[in-house]
C-alpha cells in the first residue's frame with residue numbers, strides 16, 4: 748500500500764521537472780526573440796548558478812566621417828582633415844540613462860587620437876568589470892572632439908553604443924558580437940561610429956570594480972590645445 752503513494756509522488760516530481768524544462772525552453776525561445784530587437788545581455792543558462800563576476804569589453808572599431816564635419820555641420824578644419832580625439836568608457840552604472848551616463852564628459856578617459864584623418868580606424872578596446880552584481884545592460888559612451896592647435900577643440904559627435912549578446916563562461920569561451928553602429932547624437936546620417944563587444948565571466952579575484960567608478964571630475968582644459 749505504501750508503494751503507491753511513493754510511485755505517485757515520483758510521477759508528480761517527474762512531471763514537474765519535465766514541465767519546468769518545457770517552460771525554460773519557452774522562456775529561452777522568447778529570450779532569443781526579444782534579443783533581436785533589443786540589446787539586452789543574454790545570460791547563459793549553464794552559468795545561472797555561478798557567482799556574478801563579469802568583464803565587458805568593447806572595441807571602438809572606426810569612425811566614418813567622410814565629409815570631415817563637426818557637430819554643427821561645418822568642416823572640422825579649413826585646410827586638411829579632422830584631427831579626432833576619442834574619449835570613451837563603458838557605462839555599467841547608468842547604462843539606460845541619457846548621454847553621458849554615469850560620468851561627466853570631462854572624466855572620460857582619452858583612448859585614441861590621430862591627426863588629419865576624417866574616418867580613422869581605431870581598433871582600441873575598453874573594458875569594465877561587474878563584481879557580484881546582476882548584469883543586464885551596458886553602454887559604451889564615446890565623445891569625439893576635433894583637436895585644434897590654436898583654438899579650442901570642437902565637438903565632432905557623441906555616441907551611445909548598446910552592448911548586447913551572450914555571456915561567455917570564461918575568456919576562451921567569449922565570442923565577439925558582430926560589429927554594430929552606435930547611436931550618434933549629432934549629424935547621425937553623416938558621422939557614424941562602429942563598435943563590437945563581448946562579455947564573459949571572470950574569476951572573482953580578477954574583478955576590479957574600481958574601473959567602473961567615476962574618477963573625480965578633472966579641471967577644464969586650456970583653451971589653447
Ligand SMILES: [Ca+2]
Nearest residue numbers: 824830894895
Ligand atoms: Ca582640427
